[in-house]
Amino acid sequence: MEDALQYTQLAVNIIIILLFIMLVILASLLIKSVKNITAKFEELTMSAKDLKPKVEATIEKINSLSDNVDVLVTKVNNNVDVVATIVDRAKFTADSIFDFEKKIQSRIEPPVMDTLNTIAAVSVGIKTFIDKLKSTKKKKTFPEDKSFEIEINENIDEVNQELDEINSKLTDL
Numbered sequence: 001m002e003d004a005l006q007y008t009q010l011a012v013n014i015i016i017i018l019l020f021i022m023l024v025i026l027a028s029l030l031i032k033s034v035k036n037i038t039a040k041f042e043e044l045t046m047s048a049k050d051l052k053p054k055v056e057a058t059i060e061k062i063n064s065l066s067d068n069v070d071v072l073v074t075k076v077n078n079n080v081d082v083v084a085t086i087v088d089r090a091k092f093t094a095d096s097i098f099d100f101e102k103k104i105q106s107r108i109e110p111p112v113m114d115t116l117n118t119i120a121a122v123s124v125g126i127k128t129f130i131d132k133l134k135s136t137k138k139k140k141t142f143p144e145d146k147s148f149e150i151e152i153n154e155n156i157d158e159v160n161q162e163l164d165e166i167n168s169k170l171t172d173l
Contacts, residue, residue: 120170127163130156 134156 116170120167123163123166123170127160130159
């Protein structure tokens, strides 16, 4: 039994030695991995150091842009308020002008239309009178003074033309 115990002791020692060798190999691989991780971390740190000034400059530009946008928005809001005030004033002025125009029209239009109708009626009456006078003059001829009759007819024709023009202007109104 002692032999078996020695063989067992020997096998256990060999296994322990193999485990220590594997532990040393594992430790060396772990050290190598930690060195690689440290190197990568240093590269990342260097990249971050290089990137830091660029990020700071970008942040400053963004802050400046933000300030400019704030100023611009404030100015636009102020201008919108001014434009709203101007539009309100223009609307009020237009309403006032419209009311004034209606007031003037309601006060002036009836007398003017009455006057125009009266002028048109007088014009038609005068024309009718002249036409009647002309027809009676044709019946009464003055053989001794034909130039007088021609002169009266010309004057009557001129008055008729003027009355026709007045009537056409009055109907245009």
